[in-house]
Amino acid sequence: xxxxxxxxxxxxxxxxxxxxxxxxxxxxxxxxxxxxxxxxxxxxxxxxxxxxxxxxxxxxxxxxxxxxxxxxxxxxxxxxxxxxxxxxxxxxxxxxxxxxxxxxxxxxxxxxxxxxxxxxxxxxxxxxxxxxxxxxxxxxxxxxx
Numbered sequence: 001x002x003x004x005x006x007x008x009x010x011x012x013x014x015x016x017x018x019x020x021x022x023x024x025x026x027x028x029x030x031x032x033x034x035x036x037x038x039x040x041x042x043x044x045x046x047x048x049x050x051x052x053x054x055x056x057x058x059x060x061x062x063x064x065x066x067x068x069x070x071x072x073x074x075x076x077x078x079x080x081x082x083x084x085x086x087x088x089x090x091x092x093x094x095x096x097x098x099x100x101x102x103x104x105x106x107x108x109x110x111x112x113x114x115x116x117x118x119x120x121x122x123x124x125x126x127x128x129x130x131x132x133x134x135x136x137x138x139x140x141x142x143x144x145x
Contacts, residue, residue, distance in 0.1 A: 006101045039066040045100035054103045054113040078139035083131055092127045096120045
């Protein structure tokens with residue numbers, strides 16, 4: 001049942017974005033709100049995966065990485081600067097959500113779920129590394145602007 005609810009939420013998230021773009025009603029606030037809802041949704045899926053014994057506690061790293069990035073931004077202000085649009089970032093987010101949704105399905109074995117989620121975690125770590133490196137390279141440019 002949780003898998004069906006997660007699928008409906010994912011579809012509605014996609015429809016919402018498509019409608020906002022089609023009607024030219026997207027806003028910076030709406031995009032940020034959507035991103036934070038996605039992060040919360042991911043964390044909820046991670047908790048479900050752990051609760052269903054499909055993977056260990058390490059899977060929570062998928063859902064907590066965004067919040068770790070936000071906390072790091074409190075100490076290193078250059079992390080708070082905007083990033084350019086990224087197809088890579090969007091693709092990895094979808095990969096995470098789909099991997100988590102598949103992992104919670106009853107017929108999926110814990111071994112398969114763990115392999116899919118480990119792949120998602122590796123991709124996410126690489127994506128954060130690329131973005132943090134990009135921001136780090138531009139930290140002095142942002143400080144003088």
